[in-house]
Structures are given as C-alpha cells and as structure tokens.
Amino acid sequence: xxxxxxxxxxxxxxxxxxxxxxxxxxxxxxxxxxxxxxxxxxxxxxxxxxxxxxxxxxxxxxxxxxxxxxxxxxxxxxxxxxxxxxxxxxxxxxxxxxxxxxxxxxxxxxxxxxxxxxxxxxxxxxxxxxxxxxxxxxxxxxxxxxxxxxxxxxxxxxxxxxxxxxxxxxxxxxxxxxxxxxxxxxxxxxxxxxxxxxxxxxxxxxxxxxxxxxxxxxxxxxxxxxxxxxxxxxxxxxxxxxxxxxxxxxxxxxxxxxxxxxxxxxxxxxxxxxxxxxxxxxxxxxxxxxxxxxxxxxxxxxxxxxxxxxxxxxxxxxxxxxxxxxxxxxxxxxxxxxx
Amino acid sequence: xxxxxxxxxxxxxxxxxxxxxxxxxxxxxxxxxxxxxxxxxxxxxxxxxxxxxxxxxxxxxxxxxxxxxxxxxxxxxxxxxxxxxxxxxxxxxxxxxxxxxxxxxxxxxxxxxxxxxxxxxxxxxxxxxxxxxxxxxxxxxxxxxxxxxxxxxxxxxxxxxxxxxxxxxxxxxxxxxxxxxxxxxxxxxxxxxxxxxxxxxxxxxxxxxxxxxxxxxxxxxxxxxxxxxxxxxxxxxxxxxxxxxxxxxxxxxxxxxxxxxxxxxxxxxxxxxxxxxxxxxxxxxxxxxxxxxxxxxxxxxxxxxxxxxxxxxxxxxxxxxxxxxxxxx
Numbered sequence: 001x002x003x004x005x006x007x008x009x010x011x012x013x014x015x016x017x018x019x020x021x022x023x024x025x026x027x028x029x030x031x032x033x034x035x036x037x038x039x040x041x042x043x044x045x046x047x048x049x050x051x052x053x054x055x056x057x058x059x060x061x062x063x064x065x066x067x068x069x070x071x072x073x074x075x076x077x078x079x080x081x082x083x084x085x086x087x088x089x090x091x092x093x094x095x096x097x098x099x100x101x102x103x104x105x106x107x108x109x110x111x112x113x114x115x116x117x118x119x120x121x122x123x124x125x126x127x128x129x130x131x132x133x134x135x136x137x138x139x140x141x142x143x144x145x146x147x148x149x150x151x152x153x154x155x156x157x158x159x160x161x162x163x164x165x166x167x168x169x170x171x172x173x174x175x176x177x178x179x180x181x182x183x184x185x186x187x188x189x190x191x192x193x194x195x196x197x198x199x200x201x202x203x204x205x206x207x208x209x210x211x212x213x214x215x216x217x218x219x220x221x222x223x224x225x226x227x228x229x230x231x232x233x234x235x236x237x238x239x240x241x242x243x244x245x246x247x248x249x250x251x252x253x254x255x256x257x258x259x260x261x262x263x264x265x266x267x268x269x270x271x272x273x274x275x276x277x278x279x280x281x282x283x284x285x286x287x288x289x290x291x292x293x294x295x296x297x298x299x300x301x302x303x304x305x306x307x308x309x310x311x312x313x314x315x316x317x318x319x320x321x322x323x324x325x326x327x328x329x330x331x332x333x334x335x336x337x338x339x
Numbered sequence: 340x341x342x343x344x345x346x347x348x349x350x351x352x353x354x355x356x357x358x359x360x361x362x363x364x365x366x367x368x369x370x371x372x373x374x375x376x377x378x379x380x381x382x383x384x385x386x387x388x389x390x391x392x393x394x395x396x397x398x399x400x401x402x403x404x405x406x407x408x409x410x411x412x413x414x415x416x417x418x419x420x421x422x423x424x425x426x427x428x429x430x431x432x433x434x435x436x437x438x439x440x441x442x443x444x445x446x447x448x449x450x451x452x453x454x455x456x457x458x459x460x461x462x463x464x465x466x467x468x469x470x471x472x473x474x475x476x477x478x479x480x481x482x483x484x485x486x487x488x489x490x491x492x493x494x495x496x497x498x499x500x501x502x503x504x505x506x507x508x509x510x511x512x513x514x515x516x517x518x519x520x521x522x523x524x525x526x527x528x529x530x531x532x533x534x535x536x537x538x539x540x541x542x543x544x545x546x547x548x549x550x551x552x553x554x555x556x557x558x559x560x561x562x563x564x565x566x567x568x569x570x571x572x573x574x575x576x577x578x579x580x581x582x583x584x585x586x587x588x589x590x591x592x593x594x595x596x597x598x599x600x601x602x603x604x605x606x607x608x609x610x611x612x613x614x615x616x617x618x619x620x621x622x623x624x625x626x627x628x629x630x631x632x633x634x635x636x637x638x639x640x641x642x643x644x645x646x647x648x649x650x651x652x653x654x655x656x657x658x659x660x661x662x663x664x665x666x667x668x
Contacts (some may be wrong), residue, residue, distance in 0.1 A: 064525035171614050201382040202552055206596040206610035213607065228525065231555075235598035235608070258600060272530035273600050274555025278578045280601065281559040288534055289527045292495045 013091030018052035019222050025049045025085035027075045041297050045071040047246030058223040060237030068246040069226045073192040077109045107137050110183035114195035116175030120167040127163035133185040152181040173204035192224045242266050245304040252330040262332040265305045311336045343370035350406035352393045359619040363389040365570035376547045378561030386570040387550045391516045396423050428459035432507030436519035438499035442491040449487025452506045474505040497528035518550045566590045569616045569626035576652030586654035588631045591665045633658045
C-alpha cells in the first residue's frame with residue numbers, strides 16, 4: 001500500500017531502512033527518600049538498549065515484570081522522556097523533539113494498552129474515544145469525523161451503530177477493539193502494543209490476535225508487541241527481543257530463538273513456559289532458575305543475569321557482555337552461550 | 340475403586356444481585372482421590388473459583404442452595420461454623436491467586452505461617468515458630484530463620500506464594516486447593532512454584548485441586564482434568580485423553596485457539612467466536628450452543644447432562660453423546 005500521507009524527511013530515509021532505530025537508550029526514574037525527598041538513587045528501567053525495528057515487521061519484546069519492556073515501548077514513542085541515548089523514527093532524531101515537531105510524529109505512532117477497563121474514559125462515548133485523536137490532530141470534523149469513526153469501528157469488527165454507547169456496555173474483548181480503533185484513528189505506521197491481550201479471557205485472546213494480524217497487512221503497520229507470554233509473542237512476531245533488567249539479552253527470529261536459544265536466560269524462559277500437551281509437557285527437561293530478579297536500582301555488576309545464571313563464571317561479574325552475532329539476525333549478550 | 344477423599348455432589352451456589360440471580364455454580368459434581376492432582380479449568384466466570392470457595396464454605400455473599408460436599412463422612416455444607424473452621428485449619432488448605440493481598444502486612448511472616456498450628460492444634464509460640472521456620476525452608480525460602488522474622492512486604496511475589504503454601508502445609512492437610520496459584524507470577528517463578536507443588540504432592544501425599552485458566556499448567560500438573568463453562572462441568576477425564584481427543588466442543592475449540600510455543604508454521608489462530616455467556620441470562624439448553632460449531636437443533640432446547648463419551652471421558656454434549664466426532668478445518 002502506498003503512503004497516504006506525505007512524510008517530511010530531512011535526510012533520505014527509505015523503506016528499507018529501520019522504521020525505528022534506538023541507540024544506547026536509557027530511561028531512569030529517580031528514587032526520592034528522606035525528609036527532603038532528595039533523589040538518592042535511580043530505577044534503571046531501561047539501561048542501554050540498542051534496537052532496530054524494520055518497517056512492516058512485528059518485533060516481539062518479552063521479559064518478566066519489571067524488566068523495562070513497557071518503559072522501553074513508551075520511551076520509543078516519547079510518552080516518557082529518555083535519560084540518555086537516541087531514538088530515530090523514519091530516519092529523524094526525535095529524542096528531544098517538542099511541540100509541533102513531536103506532534104507531527106505522534107500522528108504516525110499509536111499505542112494499545114493492556115487494560116481495556118482502565119484505558120477507556122467511562123464518561124466518554126465510543127465515538128468520543130475513537131474520535132479524540134482526530135480532534136487533537138485536526139484530521140476530521142463534522143460529518144467527515146463521524147463517518148471516519150464509523151469506518152474505524154467497522155474495521156475492528158464492531159457495529160458502527162455503537163458510536164453513542166459507553167465503555168461499560170461492552171465486554172473486555174470489545175473494549176480492546178475500541179482501544180485498537182482509537183489507535184488506528186490517526187492512520188499510524190507504528191503501533192506499540194503493550195500486553196494487549198493479557199487481560200482478556202483465553203477464548204477471546206485469539207480473536208484479538210487475529211484482528212491485529214489482519215490490520216497489519218491491511219494498513220501496512222509495524223508493531224512493537226510487548227508481552228510476557230512467549231507463546232503469543234512467538235505466534236505474532238517476526239523477531240523477538242528478550243529483555244532482562246533493562247537490557248536486551250538476545251534478539252532473533254522467533255523460530256530460531258525457540259529452536260536454538262543462545263542466552264541462558266532465554267533458555268530457561270523457554271523451558272519455563274508450559275505447552276498445552278500432556279505428553280510433551282511431561283517429557284520436557286526444565287531448567288529451573290533460582291531466586292528472583294535482582295533490583296533495577298542496583299543491578300549486578302557485569303552481566304545482570306549472572307546472579308541467577310546456571311552457567312555464570314567469575315568473568316561474568318567483571319565485564320558486561322556485549323550483544324554479539326550468532327548468525328543471521330541473531331544477537332545474544334553472553335560470554336558462555338548455550339550450544 | 341477406593342473411596343474418594345472429597346466428593347462434591349450436584350453443588351449449586353448462587354449470588355442474589357439486584358440484576359438477578361447469578362448461578363455461579365450450577366450442579367457441579369466431582370471426586371478427589373487421595374494423592375491425586377485434579378485440574379479445574381475454565382475462563383473467568385466459569386464458576387471454578389466459586390466451586391472451590393463453596394467447598395471451603397467461603398462462598399459468601401454467594402449462597403449454597405443445593406448439593407453436598409462429602410469429606411470424611413460428613414457433609415461440609417451442613418456442619419457447624421466451628422467444625423468448618425477446624426476443617427479449614429487442619430484438613431483442607433487453600434492458597435489463593437494473589438500472594439500480595441493474602442498475607443497480613445502488619446504481622447511477621449513466620450508468625451502468620453505458624454498461625455494454623457497455634458490456633459488449631461494449640462501449639463505454643465516457640466513450637467509454632469519452629470514448624471513455621473522448618474516449613475519455610477521446605478518450600479525453598481533461603482535462610483528461613485531470618486526470613487521468618489521479615490514482614491510480607493520484604494518478600495517478593497514468588498516468595499510470598501511460597502510462604503502461603505508453607506502456611507497451608509503446617510498442619511499436613513489431606514487436601515490442598517490452589518486457586519490460580521501462579522497467575523500473578525512471572526513464568527520463571529511460576530515454574531518454581533509448580534515444581535514446589537509437585538514436590539508437596541509427592542512428599543506429603545496431599546491431594547490437590549488445581550484451579551487455573553492455563554491449559555499448559557494443567558497439561559504438566561494434573562492426572563485428571565475437569566473443564567467448566569457457565570457454572571457447569573462440560574467435560575472431564577484423564578488429562579492425556581481430554582487433550583488428545585476432547586469430547587466437548589468447548590474444550591475442542593479452546594485447545595485449537597491457543598498459540599503454542601512449539602507450533603511450526605504460522606497459521607491464523609482459530610478463535611472461539613462470540614462472547615462468554617451472561618450468567619444472569621444464560622442461553623437456553625446448552626450454555627455453549629451460541630458459540631458452538633457442531634450444534635444441532637436439540638442443543639438450544641435441552642440442557643445436556645454429563646455422561647460417558649468414549650471409554651474414559653465424560654462430556655455434557657448432545658452431539659458427542661450421540662456418537663459424532665468433533666472434526667473441523
């Protein structure tokens with residue numbers, strides 16, 4: 001599908017370049033303590049991430065709670081301000097953009113949230129919720145706006161006659177469709193999906209996954225798909241990035257990551273995920289990780305995973321392993337990788 | 340077949356709301372045998388948690404309006420509150436989904452873990468603390484003497500769930516009911532807790548009812564599984580058979596709809612169309628019929644009973660009870 005909107009480019013960005021390119025990105029949150037509430041430390045939610053997202057792909061981002069995956073997604077679309085590093089979108093540095101320049105880019109990005117109950121204003125009608133981005137970016141008014149809202153509802157599989165209803169009249173799955181319609185309103189090229197199905201019933205999850213996939217091919221969308229459920233992420237993603245304590249540990253095409261994980265964390269994450277087949281499940285070897293995730297305020301020296309790693313050696317505490325290539329499109333940050 | 344340890348017969352639990360009567364549990368029967376792990380699966384609102392809470396008589400504000408819960412020759416729906424407290428403290432333990440809210444934040448963890456033996460077996464503080472410390476150690480909490488003196492907020496989510504399990508086990512109960520014990524936890528911590536539950540089952544011989552919406556967890560943990568939909572059991576049988584040849588269209592459709600880590604090719608998922616039912620206005624006949632691929636005319640008229648289908652399974656379905664196979668693209 002051709003681009004429907006002219007994009008202002010300062011340099012020549014072509015569709016074969018990464019849509020999103022992130023370098024050395026850090027997002028830290030201050031921790032205040034004491035009577036004076038002085039900043040005494042930082043939660044290093046995202047702590048030095050390099051990542052490229054290609055146009056048209058779905059990049060899955062997995063990790064356990066607190067690993068920084070949501071913060072990374074929100075920082076990329078500038079809902080949070082980065083502490084350091086650069087974010088490029090369509091070749092343009094948007095790290096420190098403000099005002100009109102940032103708004104112009106915001107029209108090209110959207111976000112789908114986890115909780116379809118908390119992310120919709122209960123006092124707004126569906127028409128207002130889905131139409132709000134159109135007002136903010138002055139994309140449509142009057143009959144054209146109403147027509148666009150109806151079209152968006154239709155696209156996500158809701159009855160266009162629902163425009164005047166309120167969120168409480170809908171089930172969880174339908175609300176998530178409303179959230180998706182709102183995200184599509186600005187006709188974005190990039191959508192951050194932050195755990196879009198984890199709050200939904202099992203029987204509804206597949207409906208939403210299929211909807212996201214069909215919208216992607218229809219509107220030529222690029223997704224950053226954040227989730228903790230690796231089975232879902234593997235299904236929907238072209239490539240998967242595994243995050244741990246603010247860092248990318250491994251990144252590879254989904255099937256490759258599943259068949260041949262190189263980082264010990266990926267290996268144990270994969271082995272921890274139950275497969276709904278009793279015969280396979282009972283025959284599986286498990287690599288049980290010891291202990292809990294370390295604190296992002298004071299991450300371990302060297303490799304952050306070493307405190308739970310079954311393969312850790314003294315060297316791992318002294319130096320931080322860089323992301324290194326393990327074949328086509330396969331990177332892992334480990335000195336003693338799995339075979 | 341030996342006498343089951345716990346036997347639930349035609350249990351009915353209802354909630355009386357201003358909008359109408361919610362039939363949360365609508366005629367559930369189950370048997371739990373000594374030492375086994377039984378899976379109870381279903382989506383939110385299917386009645387799996389209310390079934391468990393009713394067994395423990397913790398269903399309020401819901402009301403048990405019918406049926407029996409037989410345990411050691413007694414009907415738990417009829418025993419006095421005092422007797423029920425004794426049973427809850429010593430014979431049937433329950434652990435809940437959310438380890439963050441199930442521990443009291445103002446008491447030290449060891450004190451709470453020792454509470455069942457203090458209250459129900461009359462042990463003194465020192466002896467109760469001793470068993471709490473040893474139990475905390477058995478469930479894999481490092482430095483248990485030290486951690487017993489910590490408050491719950493000093494524990495991580497996985498550690499709190501371990502502490503909850505330790506508390507449940509201090510009186511060596513015969514039955515453990517685990518209601519979504521790993522849903523609030525990360526996958527690597529989930530694997531640790533499931534491993535712990537397997538060991539508990541092996542070491543103490545505790546019969547377990549594991550309530551979950553996660554079919555993968557059931558596959559790895561349970562010998563038998565019961566599938567619930569809209570307050571009823573729609574299918575039950577050995578886990579291996581139910582997963583290989585589901586005999587209820589809901590089970591069949593659910594198993595096809597979930598993405599699997601080991602899937603080889605990328606194909607669109609096959610979702611279950613439609614919405615879970617409104618428990619106040621249940622569809623007539625079989626509650627699943629509006630979403631069912633296989634429905635016949637009778638399904639919207641008569642409620643099917645749970646009857647044998649095949650050698651090892653039970654299913655509440657007119658279609659499979661008449662001998663038809665569940666097959667589809």
